[in-house]
Amino acid sequence: MLYFSYGSFLDFETLKKYCPNARIVGKAILPNWEVQFNFLSRTYNGGATGIEPAIGKIVRGVVYDVPDEEMIVLDKVEGTHEGIYFRQTVIVVDEQGRPVKAATYRTTNPRGPYKPTKKYLSLMIKGAKEHRLDEEYIKELEKIDTLD
Incomplete structure (x- = not known):
């Protein structure tokens, strides 16, 4: 299954802990x-990330190909069974x-905004650099205020 990641799982190493057979498709x-x-x-x-509709904005991320059985693991990690996140198909x-x-x-149930920790934000930045996402986007991430 194709999976679009925009948060901490931009960091491929972090994703591989839960989805060892995932492969990178591209930006x-x-x-x-x-x-x-x-x-x-x-x-x-x-704070952790979510996405919401916003006319004129863009979410930058990475598409991975993740085996169906590993997407079930990812559902658990994302807390779908607890109602924390839900999986949605997007184009x-x-x-x-x-x-x-x-x-x-x-x-x-989006709330906030909440400040992320350095650890969480560093995973996003590491992944954004690893996948060579837009330089301006990386600079925006680096300016985000953290809790610590």
């Missing part, structure tokens, strides 16, 4: 949505400008 954008730190994570003790645009159907996760 993609999700037009008319934006990333928000709209969930207070117990795992990271700070992203790949590097060649083609529409691609992919699963992503959204916060069930």
Whole structure:
């Protein structure tokens, strides 16, 4: 299954802990949505990302190909069974400008904004650099205020 990641799982090493057979498909954008730190994570003790519709905004991320049985593991990690996040199909645009159907996760009850921890934000930045996402986006991430 194709999975569009925009948060801490931009860091491929972190994703591989839960989805060892995942493979990178490539960069993609999700037009008319934006990333928000709209969930207070117990795992990271700070803000975690979700996406919400936003005309004129863009979510930058990566598409991975994840085996179905590992997506079930990812559902558990994302807390879908607890109602923390839910999986949604979105249409992203790949590097060649083609529409691609992919699963992503959204916060069930968005709140905040909450400041992320350095650890959480560093995973996003590391992944954004690893996948060579837009330089301006990386600079925006680096300016985000953290809790610590």
